[in-house]
Structures are given as C-alpha cells and as structure tokens.
Amino acid sequence: MQQACVLLLQDVFAVKVKRRRAAGQQSGGAVLGLALFCCRRREKRLEEDTVHLHNASSEHTHTWYNKLKELLTGFSSRPRYLKVFINPSSHKKEAIHIYREHVAPLFKMADIHTDITVTERKGHALSVIQECKLDKYDGVVCVGGDGSVAELCHALVLRAQLDANCPEEPVKAVLPIGIIPAGSTDVVSCSVHGVRDPVTATLHIVLGHLQQVDMCSFSSCGQLVRFGFSAMFGFGGWSLAHAEKKRWMSSSRRREYALVKTLAKLRSEDCQLSFLPAKKTNLCLSGHQDQDQVEKDDPVSEGNESWITKQGLYLNISVMSIPCLSPHAPKGLAPNTSLTNGSALLITVGKASRSEFIKHLKRYNSSSGQFNFPFVETHSVSAVKLHPFSLAGCSEESEEEGDAKEAPTILSEGVALPWNIDGELLEIESEVLIRVHSRLITLYGEEVDEAESTTSCNCF
C-alpha cells in the first residue's frame, strides 16, 4: 500500500512534464504525469528529492503543470539570475568541480541563469563588483572559502555605500549572497547552513531562504580597513601570520604547524581595550575577571556612548558578530551569538600559562565550557576599540611552561601587528575601531544553533 505524504509548495523548486520516450528521442512522447523536484530535510542537511504524480491525460497534466509553474514563480525571494564567483585556488582547488558537480545541475533544473567569473587573483571579485551593473542580478554566489566570502561581502557593502554616496555610514548590501563552501573551514557557510555541504547551500539559494546577518566595520586612523564578520588579535593573528608563511603546505598541515608554532612562542599583547556594551543584554557568560588588569569600571561617556575601558596583557582578543560555527567548533567560536541582534561577542583571554591556554582552546572542539576559566571574559558589545601599546608581554625566546606570564619586553614603535579578519591576514600599526552594524548583509541560509561535527581537531 502506498503511503500518503504532505509536500509543501515552499519546498518544491521545479516541475517538469514526464513523457514516455524511446532512446534518443528528443521531443514528443506520451504524457505520463508530472515530476516535482523538491527539497527534503535531514536534520540540517537539505537534500534533493523527486515526487512523481502519475496522470496519462495530457490536458490534466498541463493544467496542473501551468498552475504549479505559476505558483512557483510567485516566490519572490527565489533568484532567477545570479552572478557567480568561483575561486579556483580555494583549499584543495576543487571549487570549479564542486560548482559543476553539485551546484550547476540544481540551478539548471530550477531555471536559474548565471553569469560566472572564475577569479584570477586576490581582489578580482572586489573589482568586478565595483564595476558591474548589479540591478540585473537577483543575487551573488561565492564558491570558495572564508577569504573569498569575506572579500565578496566587503565588496557588496562597499558598493552599496558608494552607490548611496554615504561615506560616513555603512549601507545595507542590495543583493543577497549565497555561499557554496569550498574552503578549509567555511565558518560563514556553516553559520548559516549548519553543515559544510554544497547541495544544502545550493538548495537554500534555489528556495530563496534569506537570512539577514550583522557585519562589523574595521577602521584604523579614521579610515575604513574593511567590512567583515570576525576578528582575532593576539594568538589568532600570530597564528595566521605563521600559517601564511607556509602557503605551500596543505591547509590542515599549515593550520597545525601554525598552532604549534604560535603556542611554542606564546606571547601576550599589552593593550588598552575599550568596548561599548550592547544595549539591554550585556551578556557576561563567564563573569570572571583578571585581577591584574587595570579596569575602569565606570563607563566613560563619549557623546551618547558609554565606553568601558580596561588595560592589560592579553593572549587573545576576538570580536565576532556571527557564531563562527565549523566542524572543528560545532557550537562556534562565539557560541549563542545571534546573526541578527546587532551585537558581537567580545572574548578576551588574559594572562595564562600555556597549558591553561591549551585547555581553553581544546574546549572549543568539545561541547562547552571554553569560557569557564578565570582568565577568560566575554561581553556582548556593539563596538570595540583596541589600542596595542609598543610594550608587549613577549616570551618569543623561551618555550617553558608559563611563558606568557613573564615580564613584558619592549617592541619598537610603529610595529604593525597581525590581525586575523575573517581568516585574512591584515597588519595594522595603530588603534583599531570595530563597530557592529545590524543586518548589513543578507545571506542565503537560516539561523542555526550548532554545526554538524564531522571531524575532530587533532592539533593538540
């Protein structure tokens, strides 16, 4: 006996008339009914499925076909024409293959037309976005890793700002972005899909699932550096700087090498850190406070803004406006950070011994508790100012346990320090101002609480 099932039209992305055809026959043939191409959910994964409706009457079949087509074109968020960027150099150089194999067939089935650019160098996508006519497209698709995604998101927001002739304030990007993961970590893709899966990502695009997402602006000396989702300073910046020197290694080996090297030369940065607590919810997930840090508890008002300022030695400072989920950190580098609440999670890691710091890092890979250390603080913020001093708590030479607690040594003035902004290395000399901008960009996907964990990090 056949089982009845319910298929929601919102999950259907194409309808075709089925005909009986002889081998090699291109057209005509007796009508057999309809095929509905739809999406099925398996936890966070979206999978393609087909439902067959049998009916030998050509008239009935075409009545159903025309009505279903009309209903499907009524979904206004579904794209018809997409600008696609493919980074052929991402991760294992599989982006073009991933696009051809998993993405293009679904776009074709859903009657989505594409205009494809295979990027040739860093900054290529940015220059195309700056010059092309955007209003003919319904969305942009990025096939690549986090660096490519960050470049495109930055490009679209910058373009919106230029088009609006509004240099002072960020302007919401006019086109949504679909992200087909082809990188090594893919935290932005994981944060809106919950899995690193090109089919899931494509089906979110095809079905027009739109998710608004907060972004940050990063500026220094009054100049915009870029728009992005996350930044790490200290351990995260140095680790990326070490990794970039070994581009010839595979990305997993490079990441492991950089982690080990940065841990061996664990250093803390002497900084003045100011932040603007997010309105209403100033989440302090751990509540722990480093006693050695000089803290001005009373907020200092600048205009209508009340900044809290601290000074001290930090092993790492992260600011993340999205949860940064990945298979390595299923709950995210910034767990419970909503994509749309207009705030970011500030995570500060103060002085700690190497073994304590490793314990903190390892907990990202398991379930929780990564903030339950006396040297870790978290705050929900809407802006952060980070002023590194030329004095740095530095233990570059020694590799003994507890190095990071040693006395600071003096670095020369004007030294540019590494920042990891969305996985891209930026070297910045002076104070950096980070502001969170609510719902600055729209991504194809949805809010998810946790990523599917397919790998475990064996770096330690």
Ligand SMILES: Nc1ncnc2c1ncn2[C@@H]1O[C@H](COP(=O)(O)OP(=O)(O)OP(=O)(O)O)[C@@H](O)[C@H]1O
């Ligand atoms: N043809 C190309 N050759 C070299 N670099 C490119 C090319 N096209 C784009 N890029 C640049 O490569 C950088 C990294 O790209 P991407 O993040 O996609 O790959 P990845 O670094 O291997 O992945 P992940 O960040 O996940 O490790 C981006 O800044 C992008 O601008």
